[in-house]
Amino acid sequence: MADTTYTIDNLCYLMERLRRAETGCPWDLKQTFKTLAPYTLEEAYEVIDAIENENYGQLKEESGDLLFQVIFYAQLGKEQNLFDFEEIVSLLVKKLISRHPHVFPEGTLTSERRPGRAQLNEQSIKDNWESIKQSERKEKGQASILDDIPLGLPALTRATKLQKRAARHGFDWPDMQGVLDKVHEETHELNEAITEGEVDAIEEELGDVLFTVVNLCRHLKVDAETALRSSSAKFERRINHIEERLHHQGKKMVDIPTEQLDEFWTEAKFSTMSKHP
Structure with missing residues (x-):
């Protein structure tokens, strides 16, 4: 058939x-x-x-x-x-047309930008996109600039979106050095909380450190979620390498002294680097 x-x-x-x-x-x-x-x-x-x-x-x-x-x-x-699939598609198309006036200048699906007309640069397009979305938020009765950022997003992604949105409205560090200084400040406050042994304070300061590192990622134009997923994958590869080495010896990691595990880790580091540059 x-x-x-x-x-x-x-x-x-x-x-x-x-x-x-x-x-x-x-x-x-x-x-x-x-x-x-x-x-x-x-x-x-x-x-x-x-x-x-x-x-x-x-x-x-x-x-x-x-x-x-x-x-x-x-x-x-x-x-x-409540709605059906056709309504979902229709609403999506209308929204995308309205958010891309540089592609659909007359606000219709068939309208086109005149050949030879100067292209908008990427930043202008982003600024226009945010302006359109801000108008949409007002129409929905969302007063705050942060109202439509979902609570259910992964924490790193949501932190990045909160920071980007605030930055577009003028709340941001003028340069990366200010963020680096803030990372050092938050790390110092975390050390103080650890010294004092206050569990709630430790959690709060750890959160502040993470939030500030996300801000540093944003200023360096690195996606925090992607960077952490990459580091997690790298860690997984190295642990797998250690487990494979130990398996041939009939051993498990819990059976090995810390010093020897450190040696295996260094070996894994260079081995996986050669496979994943």
């Missing part, structure tokens, strides 16, 4: 079938917006994992899984007379 090529309409129909009261899937029938949320987050991370591993076959599959989450929300919305 030849492979069948399916469309987005087929996917929407499949979703409707899964949710049919009498003949649908019991698991799918139990789901709500809230119960689906953790799965959506998981699927998003699996997309990122495929990208970081440069596994594009996996990326194709994981992108489909993430799309299915959107289709699922659309079906739930349709059942509750």
